[in-house]
């Protein structure tokens with residue numbers, strides 16, 4: 001269980017997160033919605049440890065990880081698929097996947113077969129350079145690389161951004177598969193509302209650094225959600 005409690009994050013004097021709280025539980029997808037620049041990426045960066053929080057707590061599996069370095073968080077099963085994918089362009093697909101080994105004990109350093117079951121194109125392109133893949137293929141590679149870590153918390157930042165519809169479907173299927181495994185808590189940052197609505201169990205809408213609307217699927221008020229997004 002992830003329990004982000006009332007975190008504040010600053011870039012210099014500019015406050016990007018204001019008392020943000022968010023939960024994510026295994027087997028469920030928590031969607032974070034909101035326009036550009038409202039703090040969604042900052043929230044993920046705080047959870048993975050790429051930027052320190054100035055106040056609040058980030059509890060993961062019962063302990064506060066807010067003071068841990070990013071590599072220590074990765075070793076605790078937290079994987080991040082960043083916006084823009086951050087594939088290594090000069091490394092092959094296989095080498096890109098293997099970069100995730102750094103977070104694993106030696107005996108667990110293998111690529112799980114479900115990476116290739118979900119994204120067969122990666123198996124066909126193992127020796128190609130990451131930079132030669134299309135945007136959609138790179139997104140699949142970024143998700144595959146996160147899966148190599150056998151995460152228990154998976155954070156995805158706008159995985160549909162700039163991706164063609166057929167690959168968006170594959171990515172949606174992959175997220176649903178990972179959710180249904182039951183052991184992974186997923187946080188999905190998304191601008192594409194229909195995609196989020198299909199996958200989400202919980203929803204949080206952000207505006208100017210704060211969560212302005214939160215609901216579970218069962219008590220989601222579509223009108224309130226859309227109003228919050230239009231703020």
Ligand SMILES: Nc1ncnc2c1ncn2[C@@H]1O[C@H](COP(=O)(O)OP(=O)(O)OP(=O)(O)O)[C@@H](O)[C@H]1O
Pocket residue numbers: 011014016034035036037038039040041042043083
């Ligand atoms: N490295 C940084 N230095 C200074 N300000 C930053 C930095 N990164 C983000 N910001 C600012 O913090 C605010 C939140 O940005 P953030 O990227 O978290 O938003 P976002 O909701 O993820 O938007 P997008 O979808 O465009 O990435 C914005 O005002 C942004 O300009």
